[in-house]
Amino acid sequence: MSVRTITWETLLDVYADVGAPYFVEVLRVALARYPALLAKREMVFGANAEARWTGEEIVRQYQAGTLTHPWMGRRNGLAGAELREDITSGAWRTVRYECSSKGVDNRNWFAVAEFVARVQPAVAPGGG
Incomplete structure (x- = not known):
């Protein structure tokens, strides 16, 4: 047809x-x-990214104290529906996020520490 x-x-x-x-x-x-x-x-799009790592890689580096890019970006930022869905579904582990070594003055960017705090229950021992 x-x-x-x-x-x-x-x-x-x-x-x-x-x-x-x-x-x-x-x-x-x-x-x-x-x-x-x-x-x-x-x-x-992507102009501020110096690296692209999965959420799991970001958390692993953060916990090990080896994180060289303490800022990350996701469409609509930390409070956006996209990140909320990533966390709720568990997809955050494999989604590749834009990362930067310096803060970005953009609503889509936030500190990795804030991301880790949101996913912490999922990465705690026995948490998944």
Whole structure:
């Protein structure tokens, strides 16, 4: 079964002469700027990461006193739904987190010590 696809470019072509001028202009500008905006987004994501370690590697290094990157990042930060789900499901052990040796002024970043405190029951002896 074939599925017809309508692209934003097609929409612009169809509405260029009949659509509301504001809508047509905003769509035209958005399509023109899309490659630059996409490149900027890709460049920004991960820009602060110096390393990427699993949660288990981070905790192991923290407990051993060998941690060289005491800051870590996760989408929406320490209080975000993503990290909460990682911890609840136990996936934090295998998820690779961005890590940095210096603090990052960004709501997605937090101290490893705070992460370890949240997962501590799961890493305590007999805790899993």
